[in-house]
Amino acid sequence: MADIQYQAPEDLAAASALLAGAGGKARILAGGTDLLVQMKFDVVEPTLLIDIKNIAETRTIAEEDGGFRVGAAVPGAELGEDAALAAAWPGVVEAAELIGSTQVQGRASLGGNLCNASPAADSVPAMIAAGAVARVIGPDGQRDVAVEDIATGPGKTSLASGEIVASIFLPKRPANSGDAYLRFIPRTEMDIAVVGVGISLSLDGDGVCTAARVGLGAVAPTALLVDAAADALIGSKLDEAAMDNLAAAVSAACSPIDDKRGTVEFRTDIAGVLARRVASIAFTRAGK
Amino acid sequence: MAKTHVTTTINGDETEFLCETEQTLLDVLRDELHMTGTKEGCGTGDCGACSVTMDGRLICSCLVLGVETHGHKIETIEGMADGDALHPLQRNFIDMAALQCGICTPGVLVAAKNLLEKNPDPSETEVRFWLAGNLCRCTGYDKIIRAVMETAAEMRGA
């Protein structure tokens, strides 16, 4: 068995330098709930693990410009315990809380869910809907990247050598806004999404939708931002016609796989059904 | 092979050990420290048999590396009874037949204790969701849930 080194630096620059210096042989370790399983099955065989949990920026939730900056390695359980965050972005928090069991929640992070780049990652459609922006730190400094631009395919990201997601920014939201996330799974707990839909929307004083974002997971090689689905909602009060258009736009965006967990037809159809439900939850939350 | 020297607190006692990076906390507990109360089912986070707490947070010890525990506080099933006096959960699990083969039991007990510390008055649904990551092949769960509910009521009364 290869000798694996372990480092737990206390700042991002040091972590990034270690990662860049290892020439593809190193892995960032956040909660480890994907990485340690992949290592057990020799899917990945790193020679260096860089634990980022001793770095303050990756472990804190801070209010910033009316929004929230969430450390990339904050575990799901801590997101749910942050009352202000859960009140502002209930859809993102409920998506993160769907990841695994209580035990997995004690470790699993948004940064890990995003960078593992599974098409079925639950928090990703919700973060896409929220307009979340990842702060990426690398050898050349820092850049801000829309969450939907991180994954490029199953297990693949746009992160360059030495780049780490330090935090995820959830922006300030206008009054009368709400978000929600639902997934369809064959069981009630502990399962992988067959379809996941996140929607965030804003209403004007008359209850007309003025802005919307729709994120769709598990039905394409990466989670998607579906502009046509958002357009179906904008300008409406989410009446039946708007909901029909939403469902049609969501189904049209699907290019899922066929497997024992769901056929292409089933996934495509259920995506539209879920989108209606998610939109009405987000609409109710926005009206409160 | 380079081993890392790790200092942790386990069940209140400062504990030092040497481990390789790929050794999980579960491996360290069972193979290095000979604390075999914590069980291994799947080794991949699915079954909960390896449940322990780290800094008060319920985790799977098969999904945490030994090296990651440096400076942290671990609680295992071995810390649950007070000498010969069983924890009320342990007593009720026996009295109410909430175990058969017992392989899942340490993990279930650690998880249930952690729940009752956070929420002394959980609903049945809350107990079921909290324990959803603790698989049991024998009991069919109902007796486990009833024993946890009974213990919660007893501890609130006490």
Ligand SMILES: Cc1cc2nc3c(=O)[nH]c(=O)nc-3n(C[C@H](O)[C@H](O)[C@H](O)COP(=O)(O)OP(=O)(O)OC[C@H]3O[C@@H](n4cnc5c(N)ncnc54)[C@H](O)[C@@H]3O)c2cc1C
């Ligand atoms: C029993 C079980 C159930 C699960 N259920 C679900 C579920 O229902 N839904 C779901 O979506 N997922 C699920 N997962 C998968 C996993 O828990 C999530 O994807 C989790 O969010 C991963 O986060 P982590 O912090 O554990 O990541 P890690 O395992 O630490 O990292 C994952 C990958 O991302 C990289 N990485 C991590 N953080 C960063 C960073 N900040 N910058 C750059 N790269 C980084 C790592 O190098 C690694 O390649 C489950 C896993 C288990 C074991």
Ligand code: FES
């Ligand atoms: S052995 Fe850790 S969850 Fe199964």
Ligand code: FES
């Ligand atoms: S008592 Fe046998 S697995 Fe639970």
